[in-house]
Amino acid sequence: MVKQISVFLENKAGRLAEVTRVLGENGINIRALSIADTTDYGVLRLIVNDPEKAWRVLKDSDFTASFMDVLAIGIVDEAGSLSKTLGALQDNGVVIEYMYAFSGKSGDKPLVILKLSDNAKAMKVLAEEGVAVIDASEVYSL
Amino acid sequence: MTFYNERIETMSRDEMSALQSERLRALVKRVYENVPHYREKMKAAGLLPEDIKTVEDLPYLPYTYKQDLRDTYPFGMFAVPMEKIVRIHASSGTTGKQTVVGYTANDINMWAECIARELTSIGAHRGDIIQIAYGYGLFTGGLGLHYGGEKLGASVIPISGGNTKRQIQTMIDFGSTVLACTPSYSLFIAEEMKEMGYGPGDNKLKYGVFGAEPWSQQMRSDIEAKLGIKAVDIYGLSEVMGPGVSCECCEQDGMHIAEDNFIAEAIDPATGKVLPHGEEGELVFTTLTKEGLPLIRYRTRDISVLNDKKCACGRTTMRMNRVLGRSDDMLxxxxxxxxxxxxxxxxxxxxxxxxxxxxxxxxxxxxxxxxxxxxxxxxxxxxxxxxxxxxxxxxxxxxxxxxxxxxxxxxxxxxxxxxxxxxxxxxxxxxxx
CATH class of the missing domain: 3.30.300.30 (ANL, C-terminal domain)
Structure with missing residues (x-):
């Protein structure tokens, strides 16, 4: 399971730059990120090389941050494979709360981050489907 | 007419102090005899009515709080039997029970005179047409201004709040010269007028008497420009009486307190110590003449500054600044x-x-x-x-x-x-x- 960090950001100039500055100055390398935003604020979700340290430095800089277990999966790089994987999860009652893609690859496979309603069940489904669930240590060091 | 009651409004500070002292002695005796709640509080403070001889002795008396009125809800602090009460108002009870205020015929008359003096002080007189767009009902705004307008001999339009289009039509057709409402409603009326195609020259308004909510100097300028009027600030709270406890005169330089009826003090809200005039503090009122619900040193929680210098209008009564805030942060x-x-x-x-x-x-x-x-x-x-x-x-x-x-x-x-x-x-x- 991969530890994702979520950070609360007000929707105003300079906040995103501030988070990345804090992380950068503390030697934290960002592996993947996504932002969900509203008019007033956004939630920045990050996969980083050292989640514990990232959480600590963000907290020290007065950000509200939290951990969440998410799955990183590698999917075959061809049309329809993501749809097939997501379909299998849905058929088995696992709800996808959100997802985003990763900039790197695991081997030749593009990576996708999934926030799911039931990680344990999802792992089983994914194993049955032959979808590679990527190990956290591999994700952090990509 | 410059003054409605020249003797009272222009008497020297010494004369006023003597008048207040005389009325204070009578008040303390009255509440001690007729209101058990006050009697208990005075006894607890080791005070007898004869201990209070002049206004200088006022600080010996314990404060009265809104909570006292709640504890004695609804009529427990009335100082006269119900046969003497001719009117009952109440303030909203958002944070607890509503606060109930009873008025005798003399109280209504005193209130009306306060307003009549204030209307005179801004330049209004018999022949003016006063449109009262404050709410009528348990709220003191509407009826308070109403009786004062009649007392002055002006023509009162008791239109109450809301229905802005009719408000404007009435104002223009009847030729209203004075508008009384909340400052924000006056601006709303001004903008609605513009939308209906009327300019500032289409109405006959001369004065606006605005209160019951906080407003700024900026807002005053805005209202005056949009309606082509002189806008004055009026202050009051239902427990003490209602609107008219104080009001600005034509000089717009602080609100004149009807001091023959109300003693004002400014105190440090934290320590309860009386502050010298000119210092910012919580306003405390003692009602000298009110019969129905007399109040001894009532804590208003309103922050203001008192000024006892003679006003350019000729009045010698104490003035208070626009309310700057609340000691309890109430909004x-x-x-x-x-x-x-x-x-x-x-x-x-x-x-x-x-x-x-x-x-x-x-x-x-x-x-x-x-x-x-x-x-x-x-x-x-x-x-x-x-x-x-x-x-x-x-x-x-x-x-x-x-x-x-x-x-x-x-x-x-x-x-x-x-x-x-x-x-x-x-x-x-x-x-x-």
Whole structure:
């Protein structure tokens, strides 16, 4: 399971730059990120090389941050494979709360981050489907 | 006519002090004999009526609080039997029981004279047409101005609040010369007039008597320009009487207190110590002549500054500045009393400790808007926007049911609310800045 960090950001100039500055100055390398935003604020979700340290430095800089277990999966790089994987999860009652893609690859496979309603069940489904669930240590060091 | 009651309005400070002392002695005797609550409080303070000889002795008397009125709800502090009460008003009871005020015929007459003097002091007289767009009912605004206008001999239009188009039509067709309402409603009327195609020259208004909510100098200029009138500030609270406890004169340089009826003190709200004139403090009123519900040193929670210098208009009565704020941070939003403590109690339900918050009041298009900014805590935070929105909605809903008005909830980052001396400033009222 991969530890994702979520950070609360007000929707105003300079906040995103501030988070990345804090992380950068503390030697934290960002592996993947996504932002969900509203008019007033956004939630920045990050996969980083050292989640514990990232959480600590963000907290020290007065950000509200939290951990969440998410799955990183590698999917075959061809049309329809993501749809097939997501379909299998849905058929088995696992709800996808959100997802985003990763900039790197695991081997030749593009990576996708999934926030799911039931990680344990999802792992089983994914194993049955032959979808590679990527190990956290591999994700952090990509 | 420059004065309605020249003797009272222009008497020397010494004469006024002597008049107040005489009335104070009678008042203290009256409440001691007729109101058990006051008698108990005086006994507890070791005071007998004869201990109070002049206004100098006033600070010996214990304060009266809104809570005293609640504890004796509804009529427990009336000093006369019900056969003498001819009118009952009540103030909204958002934070507890409503506060009930009874008036005798003399009280109504005294109130009317206060207003008649004040209308005279701004330049109004017999022959003026006064449109009263304050609400009529339990609220003291409408009827308070009404009786004062009649007492003056002016023609009163008791149109009450709302129905703005008819308000404007009446104003133009009847040739109203004085408008009495809340300052924000006057601006609303001005804008509606413009939309109906009327300019400032189309109405005959000369004066506006505005009160019952905070407003700024900026807003005054705005109203005066848009309606082509002189706008004055009127002050009062139902417990003490209603509007007219004080009011600005044509000089617009502080509100003249009807001192033959009300003694004003400014005190330090924390220590209860009386402050010298000119210092900012909580206003405390003692009603000298009121029969129905006499008040001894009533804590208003309104912050202001007293000034006993003679006014350019010739009046010698004590003046008070525009109310600068509240010692209990109470806000009046769309006529509803809102206390920061109510908001804090709601926030406490969403986590162990109340997060830092700030209440911001803005006036947008003449409507008071309440925004509550809350610093995000780990308890309220989620990686999903939907869940954060759920928290916001829950807080907003709770605030709505506790306060009785709609509040916009906005989550902000930790430490983003300015702190002074480590304590967050809870209220920013942009209406009076």
């Amino acid at each position: 009046i939003i769309r006529g509803v009393n809102v206390f920061p403590s109510q908001i804090e109690s709601v926030l406490l339900e969403f986590g162990g400790a109340a997060p830092h918050y700030q209440i911001i009041v803005n006036r947008v298009d003449n409507l008071d808007l309440l925004e509550v900014q809350i610093e995000m805590t780990p308890d309220m935070f989620s990686d999903e926007v939907r869940r954060i929105e759920d928290v916001e909605k829950k807080i907003s809903h709770e605030l709505d049911s506790v306060l009785g008005i709609n509040a916009k909830v906005r989550m902000v980052e930790p430490k983003s609310i300015a702190r002074s001396e480590g304590k967050a400033k809870h209220v920013i009222d942009n209406r009076i800045i």
